Amino acid sequence: MNAVRLFAFFFPFALGLCSLAAEARQEPQAVEQTVRAFLQQATAGLPGRVQIEVDPFDPYNQLPPCRQLQAFVPENVRLWGRVAVGVRCTEPTPWTAYLTARVAVFGAYYQSARPLRAGQVLSPDDLRREEGELTALPEDVVLDASRVVGARLRGSLAAGQPLRQSQIVLPDVVSPGMDVVVRATGPGFVVENRGKALNRAAPGETVRVRLEGGRVVSGQAQPDGSVALGP
Incomplete structure (x- = not known):
């Protein structure tokens, strides 16, 4: 069998293998869209206009196709500027990949x-x-x-x-000896007490308060001069 006949014989077979290999890869657009949708939802509360750019996912990846994609980021990661976003496949074959994206806020x-x-x-x-x-x-x-x-x-x-x-x-809202309201909040409840401030504090700063019963607590000064206790 000469070279031309060999090529004619094997070419359809090779083409079929390439087609199967391409079908076996994870489709990049689905991964990119999963990341984009996740970032759009997660940044909905940011001030101003948000612009999201997602880097392309490797078109030559060897990951098996996924029916269920889920995007995530580690806890306490601020979606601001350049960020890495994880994408995990939950079925049929578990795998995890990472894409980089840029979140610009104007x-x-x-x-x-x-x-x-x-x-x-x-x-x-x-x-x-x-x-x-x-x-x-x-x-x-x-x-x-x-x-x-x-x-x-x-x-x-x-x-x-x-x-x-x-x-x-910021200007002080609490000064030593000042009568203040101390407020503790939680799911479905608000508890208030009164006391005297022991130090100066601007909004957001820590202030120590001696309650009417004599106990000393620490909380965060609020813009209205009250004190919020931490959890």
């Missing part, structure tokens, strides 16, 4: 409208609202001007610089 933030000095109390005229990619800015960039107006700057700031929460010293 929205409004605040920057210094002019040079600001350390210790300066911020006024609305000191702030300028800008639009941009929040995922390319410091994580604690200020998104709400009402939360920083009246606060002091820890250090100086040049004009046009993004304003960060870590650069802000």
